[in-house]
Amino acid sequence: MKFFVIFLILLSSCNPPTPNRIEKKGDKEEKSNPELNPSVAKLSDLLPSQSFRNRGTTQRTYIQELKALQNDTNDVNYRYIPGDFDHDDNITPFSAQLNNCGESDDISKLDQRIEHCALKNPGSYLWRGKTNGIAGEGDWRLVLKNNEITIMQDMRTSLLWTSAIAETNWPNASGRSEVATDHICTTATIKFLNQKQVHWRLPTRAEFLQADINGSRFVLQDRAQNYWTANSYDEDQAWVIYLQTGALNLMDKTEDIAVRCIGYPLQ
Numbered sequence: 001m002k003f004f005v006i007f008l009i010l011l012s013s014c015n016p017p018t019p020n021r022i023e024k025k026g027d028k029e030e031k032s033n034p035e036l037n038p039s040v041a042k043l044s045d046l047l048p049s050q051s052f053r054n055r056g057t058t059q060r061t062y063i064q065e066l067k068a069l070q071n072d073t074n075d076v077n078y079r080y081i082p083g084d085f086d087h088d089d090n091i092t093p094f095s096a097q098l099n100n101c102g103e104s105d106d107i108s109k110l111d112q113r114i115e116h117c118a119l120k121n122p123g124s125y126l127w128r129g130k131t132n133g134i135a136g137e138g139d140w141r142l143v144l145k146n147n148e149i150t151i152m153q154d155m156r157t158s159l160l161w162t163s164a165i166a167e168t169n170w171p172n173a174s175g176r177s178e179v180a181t182d183h184i185c186t187t188a189t190i191k192f193l194n195q196k197q198v199h200w201r202l203p204t205r206a207e208f209l210q211a212d213i214n215g216s217r218f219v220l221q222d223r224a225q226n227y228w229t230a231n232s233y234d235e236d237q238a239w240v241i242y243l244q245t246g247a248l249n250l251m252d253k254t255e256d257i258a259v260r261c262i263g264y265p266l267q
Helices: 002-014 038-046 062-070 110-120 170-174 205-213
Strands: 022-025 028-031 140-145 150-154 160-162 166-168 198-201 226-232 237-242 247-252 257-259 262-265
Touching: 110 140, 166 170, 170 226, 170 257, 205 226, 205 237, 226 247, 226 257
Parallel strands: none
Antiparallel strands: 022 028, 140 150, 150 160, 160 262, 166 257, 198 262, 226 237, 237 247
16 A cells, blocks of 8 residues: 555656646636746846837837737737837937036046936937837936036937947957057047946947947947947858948958957946
């Protein structure tokens, strides 16, 4: 008898869980999916949908959009087929008319620079994806502006983006040059934030594309040119991106191409 009970316990433990099982909660029956990765589910709850929407309407997440489709909710503010106004010309670009800000003798920290830019450029230091975009664009804010450089922050990733700071070949742009001082994206070149505040480097191709999803081609300065990415194609070529369109191309690493840098805020 004892052996028979042990056998039943072992047998039940070998049965795999039934996928999409039905769980009863009160009078409702709900399907659950035990195979769904919790981290993926959480990410889907946060990621904004890139489907088209009317400018100014709430940005739905992918989960919210899925539920709308499941419930057959027909909201004219959202659409999956491009409408007559779903093009770049209907997106309001970031203002190019900005007052210098973010630097003075009594400013040293990043948040102080942002506050100073808000004071000097009320109403224009911040670009909101909800009110200016037509899909899932994020928010951007001005960190520093002078006659040499403009620095913006992508508030979705927290990364800092400079305007074009130089034209050089790929080894110098990426830091692969044998001469370490030739590396462009350093605090020696970007003097307004020291190495304890920001870690600068050349953006990867994926980071440029992520920034594009977040609205960079309507926000960043000096968009109408190619920029080096940190991604090498082979020994002779590396990837560049034309920021105004998001188009990728390959260029010889010896060519002089524009450089903009990204920074990780450390303080």
